[in-house]
Amino acid sequence: MKNSVSTWMHKRPKLRLTALLAAPTLWLVVAYLGALGALLITAFFTIDNFTGNIIAKFNLGNFHDILTDPAYRNVVLRTLGIAVSVTIICAVLAVPMAFFMAKIAKQKSQKILVALVLTPLWASYLVKIYAWRTMLEPNTGVMDWILGPIGIHSPGFGGPAIIIGLSYLWLPYMILPIYAGLERLPNSLLDASGDLGARNFYTFRRVVLPLIFPSLVAGSMFTFSLSLGDYITAQIIGGKLQMLGNVVYQNFSINLPFAATIATIPVAIMAIYLWLIRRTGALASL
Amino acid sequence: MTISKRARYALMALMGVGLAFIYVPLSVVVINSFNSSRTFSWPPSSFTTEWWSKAISNTGVRKALSWSLAAGFSATLIALLLGTSLAFAVSRYNFFGKDIISLLVVLPISLPGVVTGIALSNAFNQEIGLSTGLLTIVIGHATFCIVVVYNNALARLRRMGTSLQEASMDLGANGITTFRLITLPNLASALLAGGLLAFGLSFDEIVVTTFTAGPGIETLPIWIYNNLFRPNQAPIVNVVAATLVVVSVIPIYLSQRLSQDSTSGGRF
Known part of the structure; x- marks a missing residue:
């Protein structure tokens, strides 16, 4: 059978x-x-102002409102600014770390370092942002305690705090693709460049950077897109600052069509971003 | 390699700074769970284990934990079934729309959680009139968990090739026996790694859960979020947070042992 x-x-x-x-x-x-x-x-519907019910009649009113109201334009620009800053900070932190892991650390410590970088990915998202609340608390926070003596003070809760928090959350997503890219890069290329007289930094700029560029872009896809849609971080350490996600969240229960319209913005931005980077080979290097 | 000593030390220092950036906040959470001050002023003046014993007997935490476990296990099970069969289809067959389906499977974790969240909530409430509860949480979680099982299984199936199965069939085993004795044992560790990751994603998820959880259901992340701004709950929140930090070492250890396909355990 x-x-x-x-x-x-x-x-x-x-x-x-x-x-x-x-x-x-x-x-x-x-x-x-x-x-x-x-x-x-x-997203193309509206709601009845009195009853709050959704009126299923096709119109572009929501899109018109978003495009003409400067308040929403500011939120979009602010969110974009935050996502770009987070991506740059992550890249600046990740490249030297990944380089050390892939090319300088010994085989044995390499594994441990990868595990150390990966572990925070498993630690709760919420806990990590909560941790930064304790870190950044003005005057009584840990940051003021550690860095206060050398004159660096906590920026308090707001835009900079969001950027720090999001960079912290997504840093491993940037380190790992770059690390993988550097592992694939043969050491002989670095040796050849050195033998031909190139100094460290010159080799890095002319040999390493062009070759790991696709990995950098792959990492940026995570840091950029994850930052674009986030709203919890802004709620916890952003003070009164709002990102796109917060506007979606607030409108969700009172005006769903409008929330849906705003939700299309990060999706559209991501689509444009993916279209722009499709030729770098980043998508294939994932 | 021709990297000067100075550059080596500089990079080592940057690695140290990076690791400090990663681990100082997490350590603070763990230390704070023993901080005897109720306002958690830093540095702690004295330590206590009082909050830990209070948290362990806290009914809200226990209930939230059981909701999270229930959602996590159900979502993982669905993701394992759907992700594995999809991986088989994509790796072993050619069919119309293959590219589209492999793009579609990544979409739920690529799109912002808030978009997936309101889309599902809207579909449940407006379109099909399904009242939100544990079931809707599981549907939401399974949707974005499929991809991690799929990625792990697909990588393993591609590496495995078909020669082992062909050999087994040539030796007279039928399809079911071959699957049971050859394919499944070779696939097992990849599935375990994928399942682990799926469970981890589900256990940690807050955004989609916010929109799909019914009234009265709090998963652990939702419980933490709801109690985050209540000063009298702060000690318990600290203990739960510290526990989650410490516990995160277990899956990383397991997944490193399980998956040889990629360093990230197929998260990418």
């Missing part, structure tokens, strides 16, 4: 494929893509 079922299936590759694909496709296409599609359609 078992044998005959097996043989019967073996002769029908199409049926096997259908059986394998049915559940995942149904889940991803119907449940997920369907939900996204419905949300996108909702």
